Amino acid sequence: MTHVIDGHFDLLLDVAVQREQGKRKVIETEYLPDFLAGGVQTVVAAIFIDSQFLPEMGMRKALQQISALHAEASESPDKIMICKNLDDIQTARDTGKVGFILSLEGAEPISNDLSMIRVFYELGVRFMGLVWSRRNFVGDGSHFTPTREGRKGGLTDFGVQVVEESEALGMIIDVSHLNDEGFWDVMAFAKKPIIASHSNCRSIVGSMRNLTDEQIKAIASTNGVIGMNGVNFFVADTDEESDLDHLIDHVDHIARLVGVEHVGLGLDIIEPFRKYESPESLAKLPRQDFDVVKGHSKIPELIHALTRRGYKDAAIEGILSKNFMRVYKEVWK
Numbered sequence: 035m036t037h038v039i040d041g042h043f044d045l046l047l048d049v050a051v052q053r054e055q056g057k058r059k060v061i062e063t064e065y066l067p068d069f070l071a072g073g074v075q076t077v078v079a080a081i082f083i084d085s086q087f088l089p090e091m092g093m094r095k096a097l098q099q100i101s102a103l104h105a106e107a108s109e110s111p112d113k114i115m116i117c118k119n120l121d122d123i124q125t126a127r128d129t130g131k132v133g134f135i136l137s138l139e140g141a142e143p144i145s146n147d148l149s150m151i152r153v154f155y156e157l158g159v160r161f162m163g164l165v166w167s168r169r170n171f172v173g174d175g176s177h178f179t180p181t182r183e184g185r186k187g188g189l190t191d192f193g194v195q196v197v198e199e200s201e202a203l204g205m206i207i208d209v210s211h212l213n214d215e216g217f218w219d220v221m222a223f224a225k226k227p228i229i230a231s232h233s234n235c236r237s238i239v240g241s242m243r244n245l246t247d248e249q250i251k252a253i254a255s256t257n258g259v260i261g262m263n264g265v266n267f268f269v270a271d272t273d274e275e276s277d278l279d280h281l282i283d284h285v286d287h288i289a290r291l292v293g294v295e296h297v298g299l300g301l302d303i304i305e306p307f308r309k310y311e312s313p314e315s316l317a318k319l320p321r322q323d324f325d326v327v328k329g330h331s332k333i334p335e336l337i338h339a340l341t342r343r344g345y346k347d348a349a350i351e352g353i354l355s356k357n358f359m360r361v362y363k364e365v366w367k
Contacts, residue, residue, distance in 0.1 A: 037127060037355040038333055039076040041261035041300035042137070042210070042232040046079050046099040048307055053102050061132075062110040069132050071331035076123055076355065077132060078161065078231065078300075079103060080139040084310070085168060088142055093150070096143035100157050103134060118158050119366055123359075137161035137208065137231070141196055146171040148195055155203045160366065162200040163208040163231065164193065164216065167243070167318075172196050173216035176242040178267075179320050188215035189223070197223050204367035209233075209253075210261075210300070211243065221252050227361045228258040232300030234268045234284040241268055241320070247291060254292035257364065259357045261300020264326040273321065278339040281326050285353065286343065294349045298358045299336075301327050 045065060052060045069077065083095045107116050117123045117133035126133030136159040144150035151162070167175040172193035174186050189197070197207055197220060209217050210230045220228060230253060236244040245253070245260065253260055262284055263269070266276035269284070288297050305325050316322070327336055340350050 036073060036337075036351055037076070038072060038074045039078070039299065039355040039358050040074055040303075040330065041078045041229070041259075041298050041358055042080055042139075042263075042302050043077050044080050044082050044139070044302070044304070044307060045077070046103060047082055047084075047310065049106060050095075050099045050102040051310075053105065054098075059106065059109050061106045062113050065330075066110075066113055066132060068330040072329075072333035073354075074330045074333065075127050075132055076117065077134050078137050079134045080137050080163070081143065081159070082139040082166065083142050084315075086312075089145065092142040092145065096138070096154075097157075100136060100154075100159075103136065107134075116158050118160065120359075120362060123362075135160050137163055139163040140166035140168075140170060140175075140211070141172045142166075142170050144196070146192055148192070148199055151196065151199050151205070152203060155205060160205055161208050161229075161231070162196065162205045163210060164189075164196065164212055164220070166211050173219070174213045175211050176213045178241065178243060178318055181318075186213055186215055188213075189219035194219070194223050201226050201365070204365060206361060206365045213242070214246075214249075217249055217252075221256075224256065226365050227256045228253050229261065229298075229358075229361060230258075230300075231261045232263040232302040233260060234263050234281075235287045238280075238284055238287060239268055239271060244268055250288055250291055250296075254296045257361070259296055259298045259361050260288060261298045261358075262353075264301040265304055266324050266326060267320045269326050273324075276324070276326050278326060278336060281336075282339055282343050285340070285345075289349075294345070295352055295357055295360075297353050298355075299333075299353065301325070301330075303327065303329060305329075 165175040173189045270276040270280040
């Protein structure tokens with residue numbers, strides 16, 4: 035079966051909460067069947083901290099999520115494992131396990147302490163998502179809808195150091211959720227391939243969370259990859275149009291602009307986590323969120339849609355995993 039990488043999934047928020055409630059083997063019982071049905075062998079597990087816990091509990095919540103994944107891997111050693119390098123990814127594939135790679139979705143857990151990056155690296159974090167859609171010590175995030183705020187900023191002096199230190203350790207810089215000003219600062223300071231783990235094309239849907247054509251070209255110029263996001267309001271302007279065909283329109287646009295070798299999957303599946311959405315967070319969204327790809331088990335439908343659109347096996351394999359693997363090989367030590 036073709037190797038599938040989902041470059042962005044927020045499952046750890048849910049796993050940590052369920053474990054606090056006394057549940058065990060959460061991934062094996064609730065998520066693994068979907069992964070296996072969809073051929074997903076590698077999952078980038080995002081560490082996301084809800085705003086209500088910031089700033090005081092940012093690091094604690096992050097460590098709880100990392101601890102939850104380590105505990106899950108210990109409870110289901112024949113089913114899942116944590117991957118810290120390319121050999122681990124291959125081992126997971128060879129042994130029929132699903133491999134999980136840790137990613138920070140926003141640098142809030144390190145606060146303004148550069149030395150914490152190494153701590154998270156040693157715990158297995160291999161992606162540095164600089165911001166979520168809010169301001170932190172690194173820089174400013176891109177909001178989902180127009181927001182009343184003061185003057186936007188790019189990367190702070192601390193943010194520049196975070197980019198440089200993360201790359202020096204062998205972490206991949208992720209610009210999804212970063213505002214335009216910060217994006218171009220990353221391009222000025224980063225030396226290695228950059229990813230946008232879960233962003234689409236702004237020329238198709240005008241969300242600030244999506245990438246302009248110039249940003250897509252800039253990522254491609256680093257030999258980076260853009261992970262296609264399956265959340266409805268990044269896919270199309272109306273719910274009626276938010277479907278697989280419109281998601282593949284974004285693939286087509288990037289393929290025409292810079293080549294299909296810069297496309298991956300970062301589906302950002304969100305419906306399992308709706309139970310954590312507060313009225314305040316929903317008010318910040320352009321409309322009720324839903325998944326265009328209805329869970330990882332539906333990835334074969336995405337593959338069929340790519341085939342119908344004319345993509346050959348080699349291009350599809352690139353989108354599903356090989357393009358991201360190229361970046362991993364170049365950045366990880």
